[in-house]
Amino acid sequence: MAKVLILTGDAAEDLEVFYPYQRLLEEGYDVDIAAPEVKKLQFVVHDFVDGFDTYTEKLGHTWQADVAFADVDPAEYVAVVIPGGRAPEYIRNDADCQRIVKHFYGESKPVAQLCHGPLIPAAAGVLNGRKTSAYPALAPDIRAGGAEWVDGDAVVDGTVVSGRAWPDHPTWMRAFMAILKEHAPA
Helix, strand or coil, X not given: CCEXXXXXXXXXXXXXXXXXXXXXXXXCCEEEEEECCCCEEEEEXXXXXXXXXXXXXXXXXXXXXXXXXXXXXHHHCCEEEECCECHHHHHCCCHHHHHHHHHHHHCCCCEEEECCCCHHHHHHCCCCCCEEXXXXXXXXXXXXXXXXXXXXXXXXXCCEEEEXXXXXXXXXXXXXXXXXHHHCCC
């Protein structure tokens, strides 16, 4: 069975982890959740409330990580998903997380990144010359990483599919599944 990796950590956005996780299982892929260490992760819920200038945050579900970044052999996986939330803000500094992302970009394997997720490829130095969507407040970070920020729900750049946040799930995941099935059928 083809394996897909999800890179995340504490404070990842609940829906942005679970929607692709369940969607990939539904399509017949084996899915591993990688984090800085193997432990029960605490996810959060980001919501959009009228009158707030940004999102709000509440505690979400917990979930067990399957593998630590240091133990990941990215060659064993056909694709990677990089959800948002606050986790990318700190896991982008993890050398093994960067190593994993560089592998997927370098091998042109399918990548799905959402919301704050593109902070990780930016930190790994692999966004230069690309185009990506991300949470709109990250546009300066994306540009600083050498990429063009695009305000879109399913921005496709080669084998990389990006979106702004969980409201983009249907179009973002539909585009990613098409690329994934083309490059690595379950």
